[in-house]
Amino acid sequence: MYDICIIGSGAGGSPIAYELSNAGFKVVVLEKGLLYDEKTFSKDEIAVSRRDMFTPPLWEQKHIINEYKQSGKFMRYDGAESGWSFWNGSLVGGSSNLMSGYFHRMKPKDFELLSSYGEIKGANVVDWCITYDELEPYYDKVEKVIGVSGNVVKHKYQEPRSTQNFPYPMLDTNGVTSWFDKACGALKFSAIPTPRAILSENALGRNACYYSNFCGSYGCSSGAKGSARAALLQKCKAKIVTDAFVYRLDAKEGKVIKAHYYTKHGISHTVNAKIFVLAAQAIETSRLLLNSKSKEYPNGLANSSGQVGKNLIFSAGGSGSGRFIFENLTKEQQKILMQPGLFFNRSLQDWYDYEDGCHIYKGGTIDFLFEHQNIISRANREKYDENGKLLWGDKLAEKIEKTLTTSRVLTFEVFNDWLPTDNCSVGVDEVAKDKYGIPVGVINLNSHPQDIEVGEHLAQKAVQVLEKMGAVEIEYSISGNPPPNLVAGGCRFGDNPKTSVLDRNCKAHDLENLYVTDASFMPTGGSVPYTWTIYANSFRVADVIKKNLRTSIAL
Amino acid sequence: MQTFTKRRNFLKTGVLSSAVVIMSGCDIFAITTSRDTIRVVQNDLFPKAKELGIDTADYITIVYRQHKISHADKEFLRNGVKWLNEAAVEMHKKQYTLLTEVKRQEVLTEVVKKEWGESWIDTMMGYIFEAMLGDPIYGGNNAQAGWKWLAFEGGRPRPTKVYL
Numbered sequence A: 001m002y003d004i005c006i007i008g009s010g011a012g013g014s015p016i017a018y019e020l021s022n023a024g025f026k027v028v029v030l031e032k033g034l035l036y037d038e039k040t041f042s043k044d045e046i047a048v049s050r051r052d053m054f055t056p057p058l059w060e061q062k063h064i065i066n067e068y069k070q071s072g073k074f075m076r077y078d079g080a081e082s083g084w085s086f087w088n089g090s091l092v093g094g095s096s097n098l099m100s101g102y103f104h105r106m107k108p109k110d111f112e113l114l115s116s117y118g119e120i121k122g123a124n125v126v127d128w129c130i131t132y133d134e135l136e137p138y139y140d141k142v143e144k145v146i147g148v149s150g151n152v153v154k155h156k157y158q159e160p161r162s163t164q165n166f167p168y169p170m171l172d173t174n175g176v177t178s179w180f181d182k183a184c185g186a187l188k189f190s191a192i193p194t195p196r197a198i199l200s201e202n203a204l205g206r207n208a209c210y211y212s213n214f215c216g217s218y219g220c221s222s223g224a225k226g227s228a229r230a231a232l233l234q235k236c237k238a239k240i241v242t243d244a245f246v247y248r249l250d251a252k253e254g255k256v257i258k259a260h261y262y263t264k265h266g267i268s269h270t271v272n273a274k275i276f277v278l279a280a281q282a283i284e285t286s287r288l289l290l291n292s293k294s295k296e297y298p299n300g301l302a303n304s305s306g307q308v309g310k311n312l313i314f315s316a317g318g319s320g321s322g323r324f325i326f327e328n329l330t331k332e333q334q335k336i337l338m339q340p341g342l343f344f345n346r347s348l349q350d351w352y353d354y355e356d357g358c359h360i361y362k363g364g365t366i367d368f369l370f371e372h373q374n375i376i377s378r379a380n381r382e383k384y385d386e387n388g389k390l391l392w393g394d395k396l397a398e399k400i401e402k403t404l405t406t407s408r409v410l411t412f413e414v415f416n417d418w419l420p421t422d423n424c425s426v427g428v429d430e431v432a433k434d435k436y437g438i439p440v441g442v443i444n445l446n447s448h449p450q451d452i453e454v455g456e457h458l459a460q461k462a463v464q465v466l467e468k469m470g471a472v473e474i475e476y477s478i479s480g481n482p483p484p485n486l487v488a489g490g491c492r493f494g495d496n497p498k499t500s501v502l503d504r505n506c507k508a509h510d511l512e513n514l515y516v517t518d519a520s521f522m523p524t525g526g527s528v529p530y531t532w533t534i535y536a537n538s539f540r541v542a543d544v545i546k547k548n549l550r551t552s553i554a555l
Numbered sequence B: 001m002q003t004f005t006k007r008r009n010f011l012k013t014g015v016l017s018s019a020v021v022i023m024s025g026c027d028i029f030a031i032t033t034s035r036d037t038i039r040v041v042q043n044d045l046f047p048k049a050k051e052l053g054i055d056t057a058d059y060i061t062i063v064y065r066q067h068k069i070s071h072a073d074k075e076f077l078r079n080g081v082k083w084l085n086e087a088a089v090e091m092h093k094k095q096y097t098l099l100t101e102v103k104r105q106e107v108l109t110e111v112v113k114k115e116w117g118e119s120w121i122d123t124m125m126g127y128i129f130e131a132m133l134g135d136p137i138y139g140g141n142n143a144q145a146g147w148k149w150l151a152f153e154g155g156r157p158r159p160t161k162v163y164l
Helices: A014-022 A045-050 A108-117 A132-147 A176-187 A282-291 A331-337 A375-380 A393-405 A449-469 A531-554 B002-017 B034-045 B059-065 B071-092 B101-111 B115-133 B142-149
Strands: A002-007 A027-030 A064-068 A074-078 A191-193 A239-241 A245-252 A255-262 A268-271 A273-278 A310-325 A346-348 A353-356 A359-362 A364-370 A407-417 A425-433 A439-445 A472-479 A487-490 A514-516 B019-024 B027-033
Touching (some): A002 A014, A014 A027, A045 A375, A045 B115, A108 A353, A108 A359, A132 A531, A176 A191, A176 A346, A176 A449, A255 A273, A273 A282, A273 A531, A282 A310, A282 A425, A282 A439, A282 A487, A310 A449, A359 A449, A375 B115, A393 A407, A407 A449, A407 A472, A449 A472, B019 B071, B027 B034, B034 B059, B034 B071, B034 B101, B034 B115, B059 B071, B071 B101, B071 B115, B101 B115, B115 B142
Parallel strands (some): A002 A027, A002 A273, A027 A239, A064 A439, A273 A514
Antiparallel strands (some): A064 A074, A191 A346, A245 A255, A310 A407, A310 A472, A310 A487, A353 A359, A425 A439
16 A cells, blocks of 8 residues: 555655655655656747647547536536647656746735735635745745746845745846836836746756747646646656556545546556645646545545635736837847847836725736747738738738737736636536546636736736837737646645535645645635646645654554 | 568658648649648748758658547548649649749748638648757757757757657
8 A cells, every 4th residue: 555645746746756755655646647858858849839749539538528607607518529628748757848937936926915905805815824934935836846047136025035036046047128127117117027937057957048949838848847746756666557547446445545547548556645745737636526426425535614626726817928129129139139048037026006096906927928939820820911811822822921020029918816616616517528538627717807807917017018128919819728848736725624625734624634735725726827826835744744654653 | 560660660650651642623634742742831931940940841750650640630631632632723723833933932822811721820830840949869950950040948858759
């Protein structure tokens, strides 16, 4: 029997595997996907981006999506028929292999959203049951163990830190960042070098970034990116079982006793352990708990509160862009603009909260980055003219050549709170099943009107910067569309077992040996990408589990 | 095992060589293959590829073998060949590959007005770009000619095998 069985090998599960196996405990990690590593990753746009090689085909595994309108009516979409995918990365290390690694800590006020900004009609906002100060040592640990590079600069919303600066220096940046800094200076905005979970120098037994030009969406071939696989699983002795889709947990008398998994050929296996840690990414974690119902647990596991799957959240906001064209630049500026590989790495957090009229709103973060280098995608984007007419032939070739060789796009991404609501949740479908014969997850989607208002406010600030920099064709889109790679909630933690699924240590209130350590625990998401917080919280829970196991051995 | 693999590959590549029956009303007008039509229409849609020495037509063989492209999408590709030829017959009484360049452009201009036509040309263009600008290991982008055209360096490391 294993001491710990972890379901999911991403940012939520791997810190537990790393800490507990390095402490001498017997750990097994069950991962649905396969193993890819530095030797097998490549920058194959056709495989990675055009065919989504790291996610399952939707006709084999899908979701049912109910998109709610403010009226309360909803549209039902079959994921396979609509092509709407909520999969992120089925491989050892999960989607952390494919992240861009834009790393921001949550701010102290993110932990007390209700107390700081008050109730919001139609939103289930609560304070977290832990504070920033309790998580800070683990944010710090992530900087050192996962490896975060950057440079701390003073600004209004800089969160308190236990160290002066990041352990690794900033990555090299493109010269266009100086145009950005100048524009922000003129606008009196505080340009922040974006911290990245990417090593700028050889360290931690991993190689430094080699500026491949293909970072986000692709696996890292040097090990510089702080994926859960490169930073943690390859540095510990936990046993990794690949091709293991966990479809059910058996529990009896308040304890999980067994995990059942299928291989891709439909062969079923079981694993017994003293402690189970669930970290299959928010939607699949709730789905597994709901699919694990039994006579003793008729509403699914850990669900005596009826809260499993509730208050699903994403990152609200959207994205925008502006184009720099050769006609407006000197020869030297053109050369700087087209320099490949180097990062942009600039963020703005001036409006992490802001006053509008007599109300103070929680705002968010804006990250700036160059348009992805995927050349097939960029050529495809030129297929239509300004009137929406499909082009072909020489006219199209000329358009592609001019656009791709004499201009470059700077994009921005807005991150603000996706307010939790009653109509945003996870369930399981009563009819639709996946290729394993297991009921598929139902994703109920609803965005609160304030999400879009705040996103708009932030996007307009980003537009000011692009205008000041001299960009043209500036546009943006803020909407209630959920980014599938920025998902959290569904198993809130809290001190009240009637209104939360997990306790403050992310242990299920109902079960003495089940922990959930992906982003499911988050009652609100902050206005930053989640990965740093997921890692930090998982390291925090690892300490709790370690202490409990040592105590039980001593007894 | 080796014989089995070869046969499977033959069957998969055979999709492009198999007969496409072109109807004119209720009558069979002609029989062609997807490969013949695709080769001609791809050049009509993006002659730059040929100018750069890139053969994009054979890449469709790989498209038919890739498991992440759904059966329905592959069927649409094949049906589009049939519908394009039927539009050519309706307009000019000849299958697409036998028309002059001017008349072929007339057919494309007409079919793009239809929902299936716009979608099919858009899809075909996507595969042309994959062949031209994807990694040379897929058989197109000869000597990185597509990348050189757009002053693109490609990402490293490059793939060592074709993803199917």
